Amino acid sequence: MKTSIATVSIAGDLRDKLAAISQAGFDGIEIFEQDFIAYSGSPGEIGEMVRDHGLRIDLFQPVRDVEGLPEPLRAKAFDRIERRFDLMEELGTDLLLVSSSTHAQSLGGVDRIAADFSELGERAAARGMRIGYEARSWGRFVSDYRDAWEVVRRANHPAVGLILDSFHTLAKKVDPEGIRSIPADKIFHVQLSDAPMIAMDLEYMSRHFRVMPGEGDLPVLDFLRAVAGTGYDGVFSLEILNDQVRGSSARIAALDGYRSLLYLADELNRSEPASKIDVPEMPAKGRVHGVEFVEFSASDAEAETLGGMLHTLGFSPVAQHIAKSVTLWRQGDINIVINTEQEGFAHSSYVMHGTSVCDVGLMVEDAGATVERARVLGANLFSQPLGAGELDIPAVRGVGGSVLHFLDQESELGKVWEKEFRSLEPDAAATPAGLNRIDHLAQVMKHEEMLTWALFYTSIFEIEKAPAVDVPDPNGIVHSRALQSTDGAIRLTLNGVDTHRTFAGRFVSDSFGSSVQHIAFATDDIFATARQLADNGFESLPIPKNYYADLESRFSLDDETVADLKAANILYDEDGAGGAYFQLYSRPYGDGFFFEIVERRGGYNDYGAPNAAYRTAALKRLSRPAGVPRH
Numbered sequence: 001m002k003t004s005i006a007t008v009s010i011a012g013d014l015r016d017k018l019a020a021i022s023q024a025g026f027d028g029i030e031i032f033e034q035d036f037i038a039y040s041g042s043p044g045e046i047g048e049m050v051r052d053h054g055l056r057i058d059l060f061q062p063v064r065d066v067e068g069l070p071e072p073l074r075a076k077a078f079d080r081i082e083r084r085f086d087l088m089e090e091l092g093t094d095l096l097l098v099s100s101s102t103h104a105q106s107l108g109g110v111d112r113i114a115a116d117f118s119e120l121g122e123r124a125a126a127r128g129m130r131i132g133y134e135a136r137s138w139g140r141f142v143s144d145y146r147d148a149w150e151v152v153r154r155a156n157h158p159a160v161g162l163i164l165d166s167f168h169t170l171a172k173k174v175d176p177e178g179i180r181s182i183p184a185d186k187i188f189h190v191q192l193s194d195a196p197m198i199a200m201d202l203e204y205m206s207r208h209f210r211v212m213p214g215e216g217d218l219p220v221l222d223f224l225r226a227v228a229g230t231g232y233d234g235v236f237s238l239e240i241l242n243d244q245v246r247g248s249s250a251r252i253a254a255l256d257g258y259r260s261l262l263y264l265a266d267e268l269n270r271s272e273p274a275s276k277i278d279v280p281e282m283p284a285k286g287r288v289h290g291v292e293f294v295e296f297s298a299s300d301a302e303a304e305t306l307g308g309m310l311h312t313l314g315f316s317p318v319a320q321h322i323a324k325s326v327t328l329w330r331q332g333d334i335n336i337v338i339n340t341e342q343e344g345f346a347h348s349s350y351v352m353h354g355t356s357v358c359d360v361g362l363m364v365e366d367a368g369a370t371v372e373r374a375r376v377l378g379a380n381l382f383s384q385p386l387g388a389g390e391l392d393i394p395a396v397r398g399v400g401g402s403v404l405h406f407l408d409q410e411s412e413l414g415k416v417w418e419k420e421f422r423s424l425e426p427d428a429a430a431t432p433a434g435l436n437r438i439d440h441l442a443q444v445m446k447h448e449e450m451l452t453w454a455l456f457y458t459s460i461f462e463i464e465k466a467p468a469v470d471v472p473d474p475n476g477i478v479h480s481r482a483l484q485s486t487d488g489a490i491r492l493t494l495n496g497v498d499t500h501r502t503f504a505g506r507f508v509s510d511s512f513g514s515s516v517q518h519i520a521f522a523t524d525d526i527f528a529t530a531r532q533l534a535d536n537g538f539e540s541l542p543i544p545k546n547y548y549a550d551l552e553s554r555f556s557l558d559d560e561t562v563a564d565l566k567a568a569n570i571l572y573d574e575d576g577a578g579g580a581y582f583q584l585y586s587r588p589y590g591d592g593f594f595f596e597i598v599e600r601r602g603g604y605n606d607y608g609a610p611n612a613a614y615r616t617a618a619l620k621r622l623s624r625p626a627g628v629p630r631h
């Protein structure tokens, strides 16, 4: 696959962009006029700099408002194109993108526009150049690739072809299937991007909210499938106009872009065996069977406090690592590991983030295949020296520098607890409270990192994005999006923060970027669990009475149920389709970490977003005042 990316897609000055693009593995770029104008070097120097980075210039863009104009505007527009050709000659590129006009004085008329392109084709050919016509979705007369193709067909000039841009087709809900009837040699270039499903003016969305393929909600794979169906084997380029991406790291945006292209092409090859786009081989996405363990790093003193909290939750210390200060706490199928080593990764994570989750172990179908797929898609592999008797468990770096380990039942990795741990005497056993598995993990990150991590998870695992929700906090908004497998075996919620004033934002800031802010455990009987927790001395998060008065008005619950919910500080939600959700929270701990206990009934598949504002306010009331250091 010939890969390319528009320079406008990422942050920095032209030199920064080129370095990031070339490092990420792209073959070429589209030079955007603004990047070109803003740079101090001559066009010849820019061309040289691009080639020095091992990159091609696939295209120069955009030129707008060219076609369908009356004289003297027409002559002036054509002259503008000739000046672009001068520039392109010096830069060393031969393809110019003309995007469909929005000019108030454009006259339209498919034959007039086609005649303009015939003449532009003559001019281009005379200079050894080519012109590609792109339908912008808000173009005045041409706003759909089918109309742009009719123009190109009628222009009937070898130097005039079509440029397809997935945004303009898919955001406007135009069926991409018609692309299959366009001859491949008339498709000069293909631009890919995705976008979120938000009702918004298309021009505004196009210029500010595009995202990498796979990061949004558009059927980019269907678009690519149709393009590949023509036999097109030219450049696939990313054109991502996005304010947030332009304001964040060039290196990460380029890596995300490259990952999204490989992922998309791999998906295409798997779903359409006839089309073999040339991309690196990678194992298929694998199923995740669940979270096998969550590991905290802590000091000895804080391990006591955390252990005390786990004890009230009904967990018992069941095993000790054969060689390290690492204790395994268990209840049902839940494994919580507390690591108090004085060296190694967990310790450095403790030094950086304080007591926090440093490592998550996922039970997958095939751990070796999972880490290999992650590697091909650009994940950072993680390893540290093994002690005697320790298993070599494949791992990658995850959110906030934490580690993600992969285990499976096919190899000896599934026996990690027997191999690396020694059972402890049950004298410190707690009374279990019916917590049987991890329902979900909530990870927080800066808002601008959310797309990166959503793409990370969805490209490696069989995991789907749930619709995004904005969760109100007394001091701002938290952008939340759940990722979950269809069977619910793995559920992660990603929470993006813009400000440190929100409860989640303060956690990111105070913990210096720790990722897991809460762990939700599942029970089959929330009321029995609540009773046992109370007996164990667990302190639940107090919920105001007003919440329960509102609950009665929203749902048809009987008085007794509402009284039971209220007595136990349990929050409640329904999905309108017979599903119900019960949530019980711990008080905040440390930098704002907390536990949640949930019960899902009747196929409820969400996360109680309507309750999030209330539990956040309650957590905030009980947390350490802002700005008070942890030590």
Ligand SMILES: O=C(O)c1ccc(O)c(O)c1
Binding pocket: 061, 062, 064, 097, 099, 134, 136, 165, 206, 207, 239
């Ligand atoms: O917003 C625009 O005008 C614009 C310009 C060039 C493109 O390739 C495009 O997709 C949009």
Ligand SMILES: [Mg+2]
Binding pocket: 134, 165, 191, 239
């Ligand atoms: Mg475009």
